[in-house]
Amino acid sequence: MDLLYFAWVREAVGVGHETVDPPEAVRDVADLVRWLATRSPGHAAALADPARLRAAIDQRFVPLDAPLGDAREVALFPPVTGG
Amino acid sequence: MDLLYFAWVREAVGVGHETVDPPEAVRDVADLVRWLATRSPGHAAALADPARLRAAIDQRFVPLDAPLGDAREVALFPPVTGG
Amino acid sequence: MIRVSIDPAPIELALELAALEARGAGGVASFTGVVRGDGGVTALELEHYLGMTEDALCTLAEAAMARWSLFGVTILHRVGRMGAGERIVFIGTAAAHRREALDACAYLIDRLKTDAPFWKREWRGDSATWVEPRSSDAEAAERWQA
Amino acid sequence: MIRVSIDPAPIELALELAALEARGAGGVASFTGVVRGDGGVTALELEHYLGMTEDALCTLAEAAMARWSLFGVTILHRVGRMGAGERIVFIGTAAAHRREALDACAYLIDRLKTDAPFWKREWRGDSATWVEPRSSDAEAAERWQA
Numbered sequence: 001m002d003l004l005y006f007a008w009v010r011e012a013v014g015v016g017h018e019t020v021d022p023p024e025a026v027r028d029v030a031d032l033v034r035w036l037a038t039r040s041p042g043h044a045a046a047l048a049d050p051a052r053l054r055a056a057i058d059q060r061f062v063p064l065d066a067p068l069g070d071a072r073e074v075a076l077f078p079p080v081t082g083g
Numbered sequence: 084m085d086l087l088y089f090a091w092v093r094e095a096v097g098v099g100h101e102t103v104d105p106p107e108a109v110r111d112v113a114d115l116v117r118w119l120a121t122r123s124p125g126h127a128a129a130l131a132d133p134a135r136l137r138a139a140i141d142q143r144f145v146p147l148d149a150p151l152g153d154a155r156e157v158a159l160f161p162p163v164t165g166g
Numbered sequence: 167m168i169r170v171s172i173d174p175a176p177i178e179l180a181l182e183l184a185a186l187e188a189r190g191a192g193g194v195a196s197f198t199g200v201v202r203g204d205g206g207v208t209a210l211e212l213e214h215y216l217g218m219t220e221d222a223l224c225t226l227a228e229a230a231m232a233r234w235s236l237f238g239v240t241i242l243h244r245v246g247r248m249g250a251g252e253r254i255v256f257i258g259t260a261a262a263h264r265r266e267a268l269d270a271c272a273y274l275i276d277r278l279k280t281d282a283p284f285w286k287r288e289w290r291g292d293s294a295t296w297v298e299p300r301s302s303d304a305e306a307a308e309r310w311q312a
Numbered sequence: 313m314i315r316v317s318i319d320p321a322p323i324e325l326a327l328e329l330a331a332l333e334a335r336g337a338g339g340v341a342s343f344t345g346v347v348r349g350d351g352g353v354t355a356l357e358l359e360h361y362l363g364m365t366e367d368a369l370c371t372l373a374e375a376a377m378a379r380w381s382l383f384g385v386t387i388l389h390r391v392g393r394m395g396a397g398e399r400i401v402f403i404g405t406a407a408a409h410r411r412e413a414l415d416a417c418a419y420l421i422d423r424l425k426t427d428a429p430f431w432k433r434e435w436r437g438d439s440a441t442w443v444e445p446r447s448s449d450a451e452a453a454e455r456w457q458a
Contacts, residue, residue, distance in 0.1 A: 007359055007431035008442045056429065059364035075361060075429075079445040082358070082389060082430025083264075083345055083401050083421055090213055090285035091296045139283065142218035158215060158283075162299040165212070165243065165284025166199055166255050166275055166410075180326035183344065187397065192348040195341070195417070197410060198329065202338040251333065264343060264421055265452065271341070272414045306411065 001068075003036070005046070006077035009053065012046030022068075029055045030064045032074060047076070054079055084151075086119070088129070089160035092136065095129030105151075112138045113147045115157060130159070137162055167238040168227040172219050174246035177253040182240055189237035191260035195271035198257075203250030206290045212245045212254065215283035219243070222282040230259070230274055234266040241274060243284065273310050280307040313384040314373040318365050320392035323399040328386055335383035337406035341417035344403075349396030352436045358391045358400065361429035365389070368428045376405070376420055380412040387420060389430065419456050426453040 003018050010016045026035050030050060037047040047053065055062055056075040068074065086101050093099045109118050113133060120130040130136065138145055139158040151157065167189060169182075179198065186194045201210045227239040240258040248254065257274045261267040279299075286297040313335060315328075325344065332340045347356045373385040386404040394400065403420045407413040425445075432443040 004361070006361060006429070007433070056361070056364060059361070059367060061427070061429075075364070077361075077429070078431065078442065080426065080429055081432040081443045081445050082360070082428050083425040087215070089215060089283070090287070139215070139218060142215070142221060144281070144283075158218070160215075160283070161285065161296065163280065163283055164286040164297045164299050165214070165282050166279040179329050183325050187344065187346050187399070190348065190350070191346055194344045194346065196344075197414060198333065198340045198342075199410065200333050200337055200340065202336065202408065204336070253333070262348065264345065265448075268343060268414075268418045268421070272418075275410055275414070302411075 001071060002073045004073065004075040006075065009046045009077050012042055014040070014042045026068065028065050028067050029057070029062060029074065032068060033064065033076065036076075052078060084154060085156045087156065087158040089158065092129045092160050095125055097123070097125045109151065111148050111150050112140070112145060112157065115151060116147065116159065119159075135161060168224060168231065169238070169240040169242075170220055170223040170227060171242045172214060172223070172245055173242070174244065177242050177244055177256050179253075179256065182242065182256060182258055186238050186240060186258045186260040189260045191237050191267070192262045193264040193267040194258060194260045195264070195267040196256065196258045197271050197275045198253055199255040199275070201248055201250050201252050201254060205288075207250065207288045208291055209247050209249050209289040210254065211247045211287040211289060211294070212243070213285045213287070214243075214245050218283050223278070226274055226277050226281060229277075230270045233273070234261065234270045236261050236266060236270055239270070239274065241278070243278075243282070245284070247289075276303075276306040276310060279303040314370060314377065315384070315386040315388075316366055316369040316373060317388045318360060318369070318391055319388070320390065323388050323390055323402050325399075325402065328388065328402060328404055332384050332386060332404045332406040335406045337383050337413070338408045339410040339413040340404060340406045341410070341413040342402065342404045343417050343421045344399055345401040345421075347394055347396050347398050347400060351434075353396065353434045354437055355393050355395050355435040356400065357393045357433040357435060357440070358389070359431045359433070360389075360391050364429050369424070372420055372423050372427060375423075376416045379419070380407065380416045382407050382412060382416055385416065385420070387424070389424075389428070391430070393435075422449075422452040422456060425449040
């Protein structure tokens with residue numbers, strides 16, 4: 001599974017992209033966030049407060065309780081601030 | 084008193100500007116319209132239906148029952164269609 | 167800053183928008199009215215009340231500046247004869263944030279339609295018809311009365 | 313006609329507006345977002361989700377075309393670093409009448425603020441701060457849910 005991070009999430013994690021193979025118990029985006037937070041202190045800092053995070057699965061915005069299903073690309077980032 | 088006509092009112096009257104001295108009984112714009120309508124067939128045609136007319140006194144829009152007061156310039160015209 | 171102009175010359179947009187942006191705005195909204203060539207219309211002719219028109223447009227601009235926090239308002243209206251595809255009117259508003267700029271722009275074009283002494287005549291070849299006001303214009307202006 | 317572009321190059325308005333007018337429109341509305349230099353901001357940096365962004369803007373443009381009768385929609389968003397006074401975003405809409413053009417323009421910028429994957433960072437000299445979303449943005453987007 002490809003993971004993408006943007007804005008301060010990317011900065012805190014330390015990379016913008018990584019490939020992971022989460023265990024089967026990781027079923028939705030919130031599970032993924034909890035599992036990723038154990039990977040490094042940077043991940044832990046970036047993902048500590050899920051309320052500040054937004055997500056996209058295969059380039060579509062989803063709520064954090066969205067099931068991962070066959071997701072190939074999951075992105076985690078702060079609320080958008082374009083325009 | 085200077086009178087100005089615009090759009091099809093001007094075309095029907097035949098001139099865009101004229102100076103008149105209405106009698107004292109002509110107190111408001113509606114009186115003026117009725118009095119002017121007697122001046123020529125063109126005036127009569129232009130001013131036959133007051134519901135289709137709008138007016139300005141000294142370059143401010145007014146309703147047809149507005150008193151003429153010390154008006155120096157009265158304009159009669161159809162509803163505006165700018166923009 | 168208020169800029170109002172009634173002119174037979176064509177309306178140029180790039181400089182007008184740049185001038186509004188230069189007011190320190192975070193958002194600039196604009197509306198441009200263009201002569202439509204449908205219904206066989208070959209040209210549009212705009213008559214106005216020389217002397218009153220400029221005052222009416224300045225009054226509208228001042229009302230918008232009083233109602234919203236704006237850095238600048240520009241109202242340009244062309245008069246005389248113009249062909250299909252040419253610009254008739256331009257409204258531009260500059261503000262710190264988008265909501266003020268967008269609302270003020272909509273307000274100004276809605277109010278201009280009912281509050282400024284212009285009259286429009288459509289030419290189809292050699293025959294001309296004065297345009298009738300649309301009842302939706304009065305309704306659009308009224309929604310700003312609140 | 314839908315035109316969407318995400319580009320580090322400066323946004324040029326004149327050609328964009330002329331292209332919208334050329335669709336046969338009676339009215340063209342636009343909104344331009346500009347980098348404000350207040351609060352000591354020296355530059356703004358825009359990051360985006362390459363691949364998703366263009367789709368998100370096309371989806372927004374299509375939603376506007378479905379909701380209003382429009383001749384054209386243009387959405388341009390700049391990315392990368394830009395200085396005070398430079399344009400960040402341009403929305404342009406063309407329609408037969410002003411109401412559609414104005415409403416669609418307001419809709420698009422309101423929805424872009426919440427529905428497109430951009431992130432903004434303010435630079436003040438050498439220090440940078442990620443911009444927090446404003447709650448008013450979510451409210452502005454919600455008023456179009458009806």
